[in-house]
Amino acid sequence: MERRHERRRRIEQAFGEFRTAVATSLTAAATERARAAMRHAREVFELWVRQEGVDTVRTDPRFAAARDNPVLAPVLRRALADRERAFAGWTGHAPVELAELVARSAPGAAGQPWESWLAQVGRAEATAPVPQLWRVGTAVVDHAPTREEFPLAVPFLDAAHLYVSTNHNSRVAAEGLIEGLLLRVLSYFQPGCVQVHVWDVGQLTGALPGLYPLTRSGLLTVHDPTQLNVLLDDLAEHIRRIHTSVLVDGHPSLRALQAATGRRTEPWRIAVLFGNHERLKDDAQQKLQRIARNGLDCGIQLIIVDIPITVNSPLETIELAEGNRGRSTMTGPHATVYIDPPAPRERTSRAVGLITEDAIQRRSRVCAFTDLLPGERWNARSTTGLQTPIGYYDGQQVWLTLGDASPHVLVGGPSGSGKTNFLYAMLGGLAARYSPDELELYLLDFKEGVSFAQFTPGRKDPSWLPHARLVGVNVNTDREFGLALLRFLTHEMRRRADAAKQHEVTKLEELRAEDPTGRWPRIVAVIDEFQYLFAERDGVTSRAVALLEDVARRGRSQGIHLVLSSQDVSSIEAFWGKPAIFEQFILRVALPKARRVLADNNEVAMELPRRHAVVNHESGVRLGNQVARIPDATRRGTFDVLQAELWRARHPGLAEPRLFDGSHVPHLAELADFRALEPGRRQAPVVLLGQVIDVAGSAARTTLARSPGRNVATLGSAVRDAGRVLASAALSLARQHSPGDALFTIACLVDDALGPGQRLQRELKESGHDADLVDLDGIRGFLDEISERLTARLSSSGGDRDRPHYLVLYAVDAAQSLLEKKEPGSLKSGVDSLRQVLRHGPELGTHTVGWWRGVQRLKSTFSLGGLDDIGAWVAFDVHGTELTALAAGQLIGWSPRPGRGLFFDRFAHTRPEVVIPFGAGNGVEWGEEDL
Numbered sequence: 001m002e003r004r005h006e007r008r009r010r011i012e013q014a015f016g017e018f019r020t021a022v023a024t025s026l027t028a029a030a031t032e033r034a035r036a037a038m039r040h041a042r043e044v045f046e047l048w049v050r051q052e053g054v055d056t057v058r059t060d061p062r063f064a065a066a067r068d069n070p071v072l073a074p075v076l077r078r079a080l081a082d083r084e085r086a087f088a089g090w091t092g093h094a095p096v097e098l099a100e101l102v103a104r105s106a107p108g109a110a111g112q113p114w115e116s117w118l119a120q121v122g123r124a125e126a127t128a129p130v131p132q133l134w135r136v137g138t139a140v141v142d143h144a145p146t147r148e149e150f151p152l153a154v155p156f157l158d159a160a161h162l163y164v165s166t167n168h169n170s171r172v173a174a175e176g177l178i179e180g181l182l183l184r185v186l187s188y189f190q191p192g193c194v195q196v197h198v199w200d201v202g203q204l205t206g207a208l209p210g211l212y213p214l215t216r217s218g219l220l221t222v223h224d225p226t227q228l229n230v231l232l233d234d235l236a237e238h239i240r241r242i243h244t245s246v247l248v249d250g251h252p253s254l255r256a257l258q259a260a261t262g263r264r265t266e267p268w269r270i271a272v273l274f275g276n277h278e279r280l281k282d283d284a285q286q287k288l289q290r291i292a293r294n295g296l297d298c299g300i301q302l303i304i305v306d307i308p309i310t311v312n313s314p315l316e317t318i319e320l321a322e323g324n325r326g327r328s329t330m331t332g333p334h335a336t337v338y339i340d341p342p343a344p345r346e347r348t349s350r351a352v353g354l355i356t357e358d359a360i361q362r363r364s365r366v367c368a369f370t371d372l373l374p375g376e377r378w379n380a381r382s383t384t385g386l387q388t389p390i391g392y393y394d395g396q397q398v399w400l401t402l403g404d405a406s407p408h409v410l411v412g413g414p415s416g417s418g419k420t421n422f423l424y425a426m427l428g429g430l431a432a433r434y435s436p437d438e439l440e441l442y443l444l445d446f447k448e449g450v451s452f453a454q455f456t457p458g459r460k461d462p463s464w465l466p467h468a469r470l471v472g473v474n475v476n477t478d479r480e481f482g483l484a485l486l487r488f489l490t491h492e493m494r495r496r497a498d499a500a501k502q503h504e505v506t507k508l509e510e511l512r513a514e515d516p517t518g519r520w521p522r523i524v525a526v527i528d529e530f531q532y533l534f535a536e537r538d539g540v541t542s543r544a545v546a547l548l549e550d551v552a553r554r555g556r557s558q559g560i561h562l563v564l565s566s567q568d569v570s571s572i573e574a575f576w577g578k579p580a581i582f583e584q585f586i587l588r589v590a591l592p593k594a595r596r597v598l599a600d601n602n603e604v605a606m607e608l609p610r611r612h613a614v615v616n617h618e619s620g621v622r623l624g625n626q627v628a629r630i631p632d633a634t635r636r637g638t639f640d641v642l643q644a645e646l647w648r649a650r651h652p653g654l655a656e657p658r659l660f661d662g663s664h665v666p667h668l669a670e671l672a673d674f675r676a677l678e679p680g681r682r683q684a685p686v687v688l689l690g691q692v693i694d695v696a697g698s699a700a701r702t703t704l705a706r707s708p709g710r711n712v713a714t715l716g717s718a719v720r721d722a723g724r725v726l727a728s729a730a731l732s733l734a735r736q737h738s739p740g741d742a743l744f745t746i747a748c749l750v751d752d753a754l755g756p757g758q759r760l761q762r763e764l765k766e767s768g769h770d771a772d773l774v775d776l777d778g779i780r781g782f783l784d785e786i787s788e789r790l791t792a793r794l795s796s797s798g799g800d801r802d803r804p805h806y807l808v809l810y811a812v813d814a815a816q817s818l819l820e821k822k823e824p825g826s827l828k829s830g831v832d833s834l835r836q837v838l839r840h841g842p843e844l845g846t847h848t849v850g851w852w853r854g855v856q857r858l859k860s861t862f863s864l865g866g867l868d869d870i871g872a873w874v875a876f877d878v879h880g881t882e883l884t885a886l887a888a889g890q891l892i893g894w895s896p897r898p899g900r901g902l903f904f905d906r907f908a909h910t911r912p913e914v915v916i917p918f919g920a921g922n923g924v925e926w927g928e929e930d931l
């Protein structure tokens, strides 16, 4: 029994222990569960806090119970502390710093409140620094511990397009945003620097009505809702034109061009496009994307509203969800932006009115020549091209570019339309920008008058244009001078090409890089009234066409630019027959009423007001038209003042430009070739017969070597022309002999020749030479005597060198009948003696410089074939066909003209060249009465 009790007690005890153990563990489990539940509650709460944000949890009634729960309070406290920590770098500093940054980057109207600038006309020029940011509103970071506003500003001009998206609640606010931004831009820059285009898919006159008065001044253009393509094509065309004619120096953008050169020639064009959330048609969409991609470099900005589009270029977006509230890419997804409220309508109207008036005034402002000149002279480099403003349009400068893309210029306009004035404006702008080491000018004016003479030293004004190397005036009928200029340019092209080749490059630009110390200026060759060059269907025209084609084609890469100006481009048949030449003249300048300069369907020149020009860098097609008002550049006080200034600044060693004046008779004594002659030269004596028409102004020369054929003839009826040739020949020969070394015999065989002959004798004697005079009575005896002496010398064996003897025979043919007579019993006539002298004289130092009054008369002096004894000749009023026999049988196209002769040297020339006889002696004027 006892044992049974014991067993029971032990069982009960075991159960008791079990119960205790179970109870203990149940209690522990309950505690653990309660703990887990609390942890869970905190975690859930934390999740809410993190998800909804501390501010919501603190204020939203849904969280009231949780907020009051002391168990959860630490969670909220921790979250608040975390936020404080996260915003530690922001709160109190960043908004202030942002405000300062915007103040710095958005000066004046770009960032200040409207009260301080609206209704004041902008003063910044297009070349002024562009604000980096433009204020549009304020922003607040959504969950910042304290509400701190900071300004919202966007990059815009040159930097980024703007995209605005709206809903039915916020379209009005979006218009306010855009109008506000445009007013900032329009009020920052001088009127004219910015042009605005508005297109609204839904309405013709809806969007931005506050700006409409600007349409009066052309600063705003409102586009037809159905004509988006026209606007897009226009913008695309601007981009193309700017790339081809403005960004020619390798600058990637207008902004870069401005940074490098300080120049901004194009206005900003802002296109505001209002859509309706629908995609544009595919082609418009693609055009818009292209404009977005390439526009910023060319000053074209887009503001796109509610047009779905992806854009592959810098773009800021403002998304307005509710009224003026929204988000922007500038501030990111955690900040709410608030667009600035618009300025009062009345103030906006006043501002727009003022801008419009100012723009209209600027457009009508007469720009002056000085407006074309840079602040600093000669600091531009011509490595890649030449650029200058040549006038104004809408208060903006219009620039002209000579470079790879537009190497040559064709200028056209009827007489009096202002071509010469335009050329002065262009040359002034260039000469002020580029130093004479960067730019050389060759200027030729075919018409009568002295339009380019101003560039050379004058009697009243000693100044000359330091860039001018050659000036041709009154060229008129001396088309050969045009030819000479073109020939010079082709030589220069070759010289440059050779130099480039040595440096293993091909272009002037590269040559300058390879040879930085070399002097490789760009050359601008101006030919005014160039149609004269092609005035006749003759050899000059065909050679001119060939040379012009060569220069027009290859000049581009060698920095040689042609500027051809004409009042009548249409009549240049020879030229029009060569479209390839014209194609090189990409830059066209049409003055009022100019015909054929621009493309056929481009009539803009017909409507052009006086003193304006169309400058077209696109071969004259309509899209390339840029109208400019050209300032007066020819009046006193304009170009002349600039020239005097540049002249004073020139390098002291710089030579004066060479002047070729077609109306001027050259003076022998002035000629360098003449002055260089002196006694004691070892070479055969040189005979100067006149001046050839070349760029250097060289003398027409032949030599009198002691060999057969070295005689000179001048042919023509006038004693004046012939006398000049004979005298300059004799005087140049005299200069190469010491007194007494040579003998001159002057035969005057017509009365007219007596004056010039005696004058020549006197001059020769005055310089110490032996000079005899022979007349008709003495000529026969004289020639017989010389002839006999020559025969004797020819049959003798050697001996001393004969003293040079020069026979200067005036009107040889006048003695023909007298010389033909034979003495009774003699087989020899005087003509035989003359032939003997001409044939054998040169070998023995006896040379004849004779005048025959016509080709037939010369021929009758000789027997068949004797013409070979005349090695060189100058012909005046003799027709080209008559000269064939004297020029080795070649056909000669020569129409005689006053004061000009044709010179041929059988020993040196392949074809004859035009010569201008000298009008003066050895430092002594020859009066007309002497000739």
Ligand SMILES: Nc1ncnc2c1ncn2[C@@H]1O[C@H](COP(=O)(O)OP(=O)(O)OP(=O)(O)O)[C@@H](O)[C@H]1O
Pocket (backbone or CB within 6 Å): 413, 414, 415, 416, 417, 418, 419, 420, 421, 422, 567, 611, 612, 629, 630, 631, 632, 633, 634, 635
């Ligand atoms: N932009 C201008 N501003 C003021 N005056 C001008 C302007 N352009 C031309 N003129 C004046 O008009 C006149 C004719 O101009 P210009 O001599 O330049 O014309 P052109 O076309 O060269 O004529 P032509 O072919 O007869 O020589 C000149 O007196 C000139 O001063």
